Amino acid sequence: MSIKDTVNDARSKWMEGTGADNDVVISSRIRLARNLKGIPFPHFMSDADAANVIHAVRIAAENTELVKQVGAVEFTDLAELSSTERQILVEKHLISPHHAENIKSRAVILAPDESVSIMINEEDHLRIQCLQPGLELEETWKQADKIDDLLELTLDYSFSEKRGYLTACPTNVGTGLRASVMLHLPGLVVSKQIGQIVGAISQLGLAVRGYYGEGTEAYGNLFQISNQVTLGQIESEIVENLLSVTNQIVNQERSSREIIFRDNRQLLEDRIYRAIGTMRYARMITSQEALKNISDMRLGIELGLLKGLTFEKINELIILTRPAFLIKKAGQEMEAGERDVLRANIIREKLSEIKFD
């Protein structure tokens, strides 16, 4: 898949809807921060340094063994992409918002199925990211570790025996590892247990935030949980800790759904089917309302109601209806109202293939 396909197709490997506990866990992500020895961190380095980093990483990523592992990787200089295209990479979670903002001496390397992305000259020289569907933190960690090792065959990382991997921001020093999961938690939101759970998780050194939306609002009931600490723990501890907490949340979410479904089945079914009715017929829809309906439809699949619909289709809808994707589709900038019309059109088109009744 070329970068042009990547920015035109809403689908990615991590959206397949497969993997363990896929009724609650959408995706698992591992990110490693790495820097090259003897070169200043990106915010201090010269243009020549930046070019050297890009060159070195590009060569390292073309390692035969690495290509065998993840497929023929594609290198892209961010300056080759339009601002909308960079924003689409952000919406697909392939690069960070920070990376998309500044195009000077920045690049990204992508695996053909988009399960691996390496940002070059973001906050650190390298940010290696592996993204898999479902709760597959250990697998994903193994994959990231393997890629890290293969890159290290060629690259000389900045590493201190005492502190571990050195990074631009002190919060990443040590393992340089951030592990995260994206969860769909409508049961805990409807039963109003989410606040308490967020509080408890924060006590464990993990961060919870709504994936979309601002402040305490989590549009679409999508939450991301990630580790905060990278120093003083070994990688496997970080991964195991997040996995164990996630397993508990998965169980709590399932119990909540069971109780709600048992006690308010008709209300819940009504809510799920009304979401479909709105998505299939609305002529204008905001991104926030679309996410709310997508969440209700996903819950419908999770409860075994909507046979014709798949998690993959749901994930695709989430990405398809994001602003940059809509602008790309329209071929021009649009007012919010125009985006709402185009969003409704795209949703109707996608759902027209599906039999719901």
Added chain:
Amino acid sequence: MSIKDTVNDARSKWMEGTGADNDVVISSRIRLARNLKGIPFPHFMSDADAANVIHAVRIAAENTELVKQVGAVEFTDLAELSSTERQILVEKHLISPHHAENIKSRAVILAPDESVSIMINEEDHLRIQCLQPGLELEETWKQADKIDDLLELTLDYSFSEKRGYLTACPTNVGTGLRASVMLHLPGLVVSKQIGQIVGAISQLGLAVRGYYGEGTEAYGNLFQISNQVTLGQIESEIVENLLSVTNQIVNQERSSREIIFRDNRQLLEDRIYRAIGTMRYARMITSQEALKNISDMRLGIELGLLKGLTFEKINELIILTRPAFLIKKAGQEMEAGERDVLRANIIREKLSEIKFD
């Protein structure tokens, strides 16, 4: 059509959606109040008097010429019907709520297509009602007048040269005529002109009220306009006056729709199609919300948007989703919540035959 068909089928002649100005006017109705000479008004009469009235009217209605005009009429003693069945006749506008309340010595005579109904021993000995689709007041008046004449061949009406037809309530003395139209006025409601128009109409001796809903609320944007005065005017004046006012309202409603459609087309289309989405997918729906959506769908037809849908289907939906019809369908009394589920089921079934996209 037997009375059992009448209470099992939501359709009536007046719901056909045909007739003049059917984009605004649902139906036209003429009602004549008549009493028999020498017999006390119903609230004062003896059981023997009541039986005599029923007998006399029944014989009169079997007049060959009348049967030739309206078809083989069917006589029904209200005591033969269950309370739900009587309520259905009210919901279909074939008898008055007052008539359905008390079954002692009361009867109704119906034409096969339900365009004519004669209530016996309601407030007056006879209430002759003719109901036609669209704005057809003159035609409907001619029909009522003809039936009145044919009944008078046999019946001796209580009539004073000075005061006209004598009736139980002084407001009906004179012509005994009440003419009314049922209108769908979403344009005037959305553009907030309805309040002013209601005020102006009241000044003209006409009454306006929401067809469904309480107080100033008119659920489904359905309004009834009728004359208040029956004394001191001849029949044709009453009919002409209502017709002329209705024509003005029809034009105002059409202008409002045109302006709204021109200035807010996307918002309006969104509203109309969302109504369809909700009606096609909801699993529970209140009578009030159903009427709101039915009104939006009707507006969709009026604006030329919904090709597969007809006024007849819309009118049928209004009647089908009324409480007594639902109870009849369920075969038992139901809680409001159960009615909402059954209502949603019936709506989905009705709309499943239609292609909207």
